[in-house]
Each structure stands twice: as structure tokens, then as C-alpha cells.
Amino acid sequence: MPIGDQVNAIYADISTNVTRIYNRQNLHLAIDLVYHSPLSFYFGERIIEKGYPEALIIGDTRCGKSETAKCLLRHYRLGARSSGENTSQAGLVGGLHQVRTGWRVSWGRIPLNDKRLLFIDEVSGVLAEEIAKMSDLRSSGIAEVTKIQTERTLARTRLVWLSNPRTSDSVNNFGSGTKIIENLIGKPEDIARFDFAIILEKDEIGDDDVDERRQPKVPHRLTSNLCHDLVLWAWSRSAENVRLNDATVDACYEYGKLMGKKYSSDCPLVNSMEQKIKLARLSIALACRLFSCDETGENVIVTPEHVKYIYDFLNAQYDVPHFAYNMFSQKQFAGSKIRRTKDLTDLMAMWGPEFCFQILENYQIDVKYIEHCTGSEYNDAKMQLAKLLKCGCIKKRHSFYVKTPAFIAELKKFLNDPKTKKEEF
Numbered sequence: 278m279p280i281g282d283q284v285n286a287i288y289a290d291i292s293t294n295v296t297r298i299y300n301r302q303n304l305h306l307a308i309d310l311v312y313h314s315p316l317s318f319y320f321g322e323r324i325i326e327k328g329y330p331e332a333l334i335i336g337d338t339r340c341g342k343s344e345t346a347k348c349l350l351r352h353y354r355l356g357a358r359s360s361g362e363n364t365s366q367a368g369l370v371g372g373l374h375q376v377r378t379g380w381r382v383s384w385g386r387i388p389l390n391d392k393r394l395l396f397i398d399e400v401s402g403v404l405a406e407e408i409a410k411m412s413d414l415r416s417s418g419i420a421e422v423t424k425i426q427t428e429r430t431l432a433r434t435r436l437v438w439l440s441n442p443r444t445s446d447s448v449n450n451f452g453s454g455t456k457i458i459e460n461l462i463g464k465p466e467d468i469a470r471f472d473f474a475i476i477l478e479k480d481e482i483g484d485d486d487v488d489e490r491r492q493p494k495v496p497h498r499l500t501s502n503l504c505h506d507l508v509l510w511a512w513s514r515s516a517e518n519v520r521l522n523d524a525t526v527d528a529c530y531e532y533g534k535l536m537g538k539k540y541s542s543d544c545p546l547v548n549s550m551e552q553k554i555k556l557a558r559l560s561i562a563l564a565c566r567l568f569s570c571d572e573t574g575e576n577v578i579v580t581p582e583h584v585k586y587i588y589d590f591l592n593a594q595y596d597v598p599h600f601a602y603n604m605f606s607q608k609q610f611a612g613s614k615i616r617r618t619k620d621l622t623d624l625m626a627m628w629g630p631e632f633c634f635q636i637l638e639n640y641q642i643d644v645k646y647i648e649h650c651t652g653s654e655y656n657d658a659k660m661q662l663a664k665l666l667k668c669g670c671i672k673k674r675h676s677f678y679v680k681t682p683a684f685i686a687e688l689k690k691f692l693n694d695p696k697t698k699k700e701e702f
Contacts, residue, residue: 280586283567287499294497296348297489298341300482303594307332307475308349311435312356312394313511313565315577318519320557321526327418328516329435330558331470335457336477337447342439346396354505356394356435359386364399366407370414370432371422380426387411388420388432392512400440405463415470438471448478454600455544469545472555473591478599511565511577519561519577528581529553529560532588540595540602541609547595547602559587614669615683621668624661625691637688641677 288302298304314329336342343360350356359369371384386395400408414420420432442448443461451457454476462468521529530553537549560583569578595602615621625633632650636642642665648658662678665671670684680688 280563280567280582284586287566289495290497290499291349291352293492293495295352295499296341296345298345298348299489299492301341301345301477303475303590304334304341304345304477305349306590307334307473308345308437309566310473310559310562311437312349312353312508312562314435314558314562315511315514315516315519315565316392316433317516318521318557318561319516320521320529320554324516325554325557327416327433328519328558328561329433330472330555330562331415331436331438333438333440333458333462333471333474334477335440335442335448335454335461335474337479338441340477340479342477343398346398346437346439350396352501352504353508354501355508356396357386357390358396358398360398364397364402366403366410369397370411370420371428373422373426382422382428384420384422384430387414387434387436388430390434391431392433394435394437396437396439398439400438401443401461405461405467408462408467409464412464412467412470415467448476448599449480451599453602453605455602455605458544458546465545469548469551471546472558473594474546475594476597476600478597481597481599507566507568510568511562514565514577518575519579520571521557521561521579524581525560525579525584526557528584529556532556532584536588536591539592539606541606543609544602544605556584556587559591560584563587611669615687616669617664617667620664621670621684621687622691624664624668625688630692633688633691636680637685637692640679642671642680643677 288305317328369385373380418433421429533553540547542548564579671678
């Protein structure tokens with residue numbers, strides 16, 4: 278049976294008979310890709326110690342995020358959920374508390390669920406600064422508390438982060454889902470540690486689509502015991518039990534390159550250097566969810582078809598209008614190229630090498646800076662700044678502008694030109 282048909286059958290059963298959350302197959306699959314993942318695997322000759330993916334699920338209130346998580350927790354009888362006062366850096370990682378004989382470490386929910394799964398709900402209640410403090414833990418799988426004394430423990434925990442947008446605005450109030458993620462998570466390096474993200478919008482599902490009375494009846498074959506056993510089977514697979522042949526590894530490379538060319542790393546969910554590994558993690562989890570194995574039942578068999586399904590799934594999530602990662606990327610790629618190159622060439626020739634060198638060395642650019650350094654009148658300096666904007670040479674950063682990488686390259690090219698070097702700095 279084709280992979281798409283298998284996935285459709287699984288979530289028709291789960292949504293109808295377990296969660297009662299309809300027409301949210303992407304939500305169910307996103308959670309299952311984290312659930313059904315081994316701890317490590319070999320990618321070619323290299324072992325990937327963090328074999329389990331990490332998912333970010335953002336959506337408007339009443340989209341079914343928390344309810345789906347609770348229902349799957351009950352049905353699979355595996356995993357845990359953290360929310361409320363436990364959803365803080367101390368509650369998730371741990372801290373020290375004083376006892377009569379000294380200080381003792383109280384480990385948080387992530388290390389306490391080592392080798393298991395944890396839903397982190399209500400992420401919007403966690404400060405971005407606290408999320409940043411968990412950066413090393415998320416990449417290394419080791420929790421560390423450094424206060425009066427330092428303690429370390431394993432925290433190889435499969436994480437599903439659930440949240441509304443950090444502000445009270447709905448998803449549709451943002452031009453791009455990339456902005457929602459940036460506001461919620463903060464630093465690019467913390468965003469990059471997610472293997473994928475999905476964004477749910479309340480109006481994408483109509484009232485009739487969530488009316489239980491209108492849903493077709495589906496036989497309940499995926500019982501709690503069967504699902505429980507499948508998750509434990511996936512968790513018990515060692516790196517040696519996960520089989521990616523050369524064709525599958527090649528597919529991870531090729532689809533990773535395609536995504537790297539399509540999506541801008543300015544929102545670092547997709548990075549051309551790491552995307553192949555993210556695709557491998559998710560493809561392995563999909564193979565486990567579908568019980569793709571050899572005749573012994575011991576080894577997970579991951580095929581290029583699994584990689585292709587994950588590639589299509591991620592593209593479908595990132596290209597929905599309320600996420601618009603593709604549109605954001607197109608804008609970023611367009612901004613990384615110089616437009617009206619003749620206008621820029623004329624401007625640099627007018628400035629001369631001395632000011633070009635100064636502008637190359639200076640971080641901030643505004644009208645007053647151009648006015649002061651070139652001796653131009655205010656209106657003339659304002660026109661020069663506008664020309665830089667039209668050429669794609671600068672971008673807004675707080676109350677000033679900064680140079681784009683393309684403009685920096687053009688300045689260096691101009692200053693290294695033999696004709697320019699003949700002039701005095």
C-alpha cells in the first residue's frame with residue numbers, strides 16, 4: 278500500500294476513535310513523528326547521536342493542540358506533559374534547593390523523562406531568555422545545573438513544544454509564520470534546533486469539518502495496546518537496527534538541497550547544511566510509525582519513498598498561507614541580491630574609496646552618517662540613503678540601517694579594483 282494511503286488510514290482511525298480532532302492530520306502526524314523515533318542512527322558511516330526529532334506546534338486557541346496531546350498520551354500510555362508552573366527553565370531543566378546538610382539538585386521534567394517523550398505546553402509562558410538557556414541541553418541531550426555546585430545528567434528526551442503565539446493576536450494577524458516563531462522562540466540558534474514546525478489556524482477548518490455527527494464511522498483497529506507496543510518497539514531500536522541504504526541517504530541529500538534552495542535560513546528551520554539530517558530523523562520516525570521492517574521485525578527499513586513523503590509533508594506545511602515560509606524566503610532571497618547595479622556603481626564612484634572604506638567598516642548607517650561623512654546637504658544625503666534601499670544594499674535594524682551581505686561584497690569588490698587602488702585613501 279502506498280505510504281500516503283497508510284498514513285490516511287492511520288489518522289482516520291486515530292482522529293475518529295481516539296482524539297475526536299478531525300481534519301488535523303498534520304497535527305497528529307507531527308506528534309507521531311516525535312513519538313516513533315529511535316535515540317540514534319547511522320547516516321552513512323557517521324552515527325547521529327540525536328536520532329529523535331523535535332517539533333514546534335503553534336496554533337490559535339481551540340485548534341486541538343493540547344487536546345490531541347492529552348488523548349495520545351492516554352492512548353499510548355507513554356510520555357508526559359508539562360504545563361503551568363512546570364513550564365519554566367527551572368521546572369523543565371532543574372535547580373538547586375537547600376536542605377539541612379547542604380544543597381540538593383531537583384531535576385526538571387526534561388531529564389526526568391530521559392529516553393521518553395515530553396509535551397511542553399503553554400510555551401508562550403516561557404521567556405525567550407529561558408528557552409535560550411536550554412540550548413545546550415537540546416543539542417547534547419545532557420542537562421546541567423551550575424549554581425553553588427555543578428550537576429549533570431542525561432536528558433535525551435523527545436520534545437513536542439505546543440503554544441499559542443506569544444502575543445494575544447491570532448495567527449492570521451501575522452504576515453508570516455516565521456515572525457510568530459521568532460517572537461516565540463527568540464534566537465536563531467534556538468529555532469534551528471527544531472527539526473520542523475507546523476502552524477495551525479482556526480479558520481482553515483470549517484464548522485462542518487469539526488462536527489462529529491458528520492464524520493464517517495471508521496473501524497477502530499489501532500487499539501491502545503497495539504499503539505503502546507509500537508512506540509516501545511520504536512524506542513527500543515538501537516542505531517544498528519536502523520537501516521538507511523545508499524539510495525535513502527542520497528535522497529536525504531537531494532531533498533535537503535532542494536529545501537535549502539527554496540527556504541531561507543534567515544528563519545533557520547531549514548538550513549542547507551543540516552536539512553539532510555532533519556529529513557533522515559523524520560523519515561526514520563515515519564518508517565517506525567508504519568512498522569517498515571525486515572522479516573525479523575528487528576530492523577527498521579527506511580526507503581527513499583519515506584524521505585519523499587516527509588519532503589512533501591514539510592513543503593505542504595511551510596507553504597500554507599498563514600505560514601508562508603516560501604513567500605518569506607522569496608523576499609529574503611530577492612533582498613540578498615543587488616538591484617540597479619549601475620545606480621550603486623555611480624554612487625560608489627561619487628563617494629570615492631575613502632568613504633566606501635568608512636562605510637564598509639561602520640556598522641550603522643543613517644542619513645546623518647552620510648551627511649557628516651560626505652559633506653552632503655540633508656536632502657541629498659536622504660536621496661543617497663533612499664538609493665541604497667532601492668538597490669537592496671541596506672535593511673532596517675531598529676532605528677538605523679545595516680549593510681546587506683551583497684552590499685558588503687560590492688564594497689570590497691570596488692575597493693579591490695586596481696583602478697580604485699590608484700586613488701588615495
